[in-house]
Amino acid sequence: xxxxxxxxxxxxxxxxxxxxxxxxxxxxxxxxxxxxxxxxxxxxxxxxxxxxxxxxxxxxxxxxxxxxxxxxxxxxxxxxxxxxxxxxxxxxxxxxxxxxxxxxxxxxxxxxxxxxxxxxxxxxxxxxxxxxxxxxxxxxxxxxxxxxxxxxxxxxxxxxxxxxxxxxxxxxxxxxxxxxxxxxxxxxxxxxxxxxxxxxxxxxxxxxxxxxxxxxxxxxxxxxxxxxxxxxxxxxxxxxxxxxxxxxxxxxxxxxxxxxxxxxxxxxxxxxxxxxxxxxxxxxxxxxxxxx
Numbered sequence: 001x002x003x004x005x006x007x008x009x010x011x012x013x014x015x016x017x018x019x020x021x022x023x024x025x026x027x028x029x030x031x032x033x034x035x036x037x038x039x040x041x042x043x044x045x046x047x048x049x050x051x052x053x054x055x056x057x058x059x060x061x062x063x064x065x066x067x068x069x070x071x072x073x074x075x076x077x078x079x080x081x082x083x084x085x086x087x088x089x090x091x092x093x094x095x096x097x098x099x100x101x102x103x104x105x106x107x108x109x110x111x112x113x114x115x116x117x118x119x120x121x122x123x124x125x126x127x128x129x130x131x132x133x134x135x136x137x138x139x140x141x142x143x144x145x146x147x148x149x150x151x152x153x154x155x156x157x158x159x160x161x162x163x164x165x166x167x168x169x170x171x172x173x174x175x176x177x178x179x180x181x182x183x184x185x186x187x188x189x190x191x192x193x194x195x196x197x198x199x200x201x202x203x204x205x206x207x208x209x210x211x212x213x214x215x216x217x218x219x220x221x222x223x224x225x226x227x228x229x230x231x232x233x234x235x236x237x238x239x240x241x242x243x244x245x246x247x248x249x250x251x252x253x254x255x256x257x258x259x260x261x262x263x264x265x266x267x268x269x270x271x272x273x274x275x276x277x278x279x280x281x282x283x284x285x286x287x288x289x290x291x292x
Contacts, residue, residue, distance in 0.1 A: 001065070004099045005050055005092065009069055013046045016073065028104070032274035039253060039269065041077035048072070053089075063094040066105070070148070080252040085266040087148055104276050107159050107262050132173045132292045136228030139172030139289075143246050143259040147266045155191060162244045163188075163198045164261035165230055169214060169246070169289060172228055177213040186214050201241045204232040204285045216287040222256050222270055229288045231258060231270055237281030245270065 015029050036042060054066040068089050075082040093101035146164070150156045157163050166188070170176065178185015178194055186196045186206055196206035207216040207230075219225065225247050233243035245258035249267050256270040263275060272278050 001094065001097065001099075002052075005052075005065075005067060008092075008099070008102055009048050009050050012069075013048055016043050016046045028274055028276055031278065035269060035271065035273040036075070039077060039251065039255070041075050041082075041251070043073050044076050045074040046071060047074075061095065062100075065092040065094055065099075066090070067092065077252040082249075082251060082257070082267060084257070084268055085148070086268065087264040106276060132175055134169075134228065134289045134291055135173045136226060136289075139168045139228040139246065140248050142171040143168045143248050144266070147259045147261070148264045154188060155193065157198060159200075160261040161263075162200045162203050163193075165244045165246050166197045166203070168259075169228075169230070172289070174214040174289065175292070186210070200232065200244050203244055204241055204287070207287045213292060214289070215292050216289050219286045219288055222284070222286055223254055225256050225286055225288055229256075229286070231256070232285040232287070233272060234283040234285075235272075235275075235277045235279055235281075237279065237283050239283075241285070243272075243277070 012026065012029065015023065015026055016032070021033070033043070048069055048071050050067055050069045052065065052067045056064045058064060066089070068087055071086045071088065073084040073086075075084060089105040091103055091105050092099045143164075146167070150160070151167060154163065154167050166186070174186075176185070176187035176189065179187045179189045180192060182192075182194050185194055187194050188197050195202040197203075207214075208218060210216070216230070222231065225231070227247055227249070229247045231245045231247070232241045233245070234241045235243065243260070243262070245260040245268075247256040247270070248259045249257035251257055251269065257267040258270050259266050260268065263277075272282070
């Protein structure tokens with residue numbers, strides 16, 4: 001079993017670096033290679049480490065094997081060398097010791113995850129305003145430390161992307177406000193949290209309207225973002241945002257590289273064209289954090 005998994009992982013590695021485009025049969029990897037080509041970048045080496053997370057026997061004599069793979073992509077872009085990291089969660093179906101199916105596991109979004117009640121008043125509270133200066137270095141350092149693990153100081157969610165970004169921004173100095181009203185402000189406290197803290201569709205609505213505490217300015221282009229700024233993603237292009245990332249680096253073209261949770265990744269190209277969730281209708285919102 002382990003040998004078969006190793007062979008599957010090795011096959012994906014070879015598809016990443018092969019010069020033969022016809023040999024790439026994985027749609028996600030093909031999109032990744034196309035994205036690299038547009039950026040004038042090339043994957044020159046890949047490391048991968050797999051880990052079996054769970055195994056369950058089914059009534060039909062099959063077994064479901066859940067495993068994770070930590071990929072490290074070594075990328076050359078002009079004179080610059082980059083290391084992008086990503087963790088894939090995958091499921092293999094096994095019958096009589098043979099793997100007959102292998103797929104990536106997509107996050108199970110709660111039904112109400114993007115159906116957030118309208119905020120009573122995101123931008124104003126009666127609290128005394130807390131002044132702050134956003135420390136971008138600290139935000140990025142936090143993002144780097146916890147990109148593939150979870151700080152026990154904060155509640156962890158199955159869909160954890162916005163919670164992780166909120167943590168990064170807060171650790172950069174942005175103050176919480178609004179507790180205990182979930183429809184107000186931006187906060188996590190006493191094992192409770194505001195919609196804006198943890199829900200991807202609420203976070204950009206808060207950033208667009210907040211006039212106290214955490215504040216941000218929307219910009220038109222990803223190139224305008226600085227380290228510690230955030231990007232919000234609407235994969236389907238239906239106006240409901242479902243992912244959030246933080247800028248932790250820049251590539252040779254000056255375009256953002258981002259860290260994220262749920263799809264745990266580090267120094268990933270911001271457009272997410274290689275994501276399983278990507279669609280041609282994707283829309284982005286770019287926010288630069290401003291001092292309060």
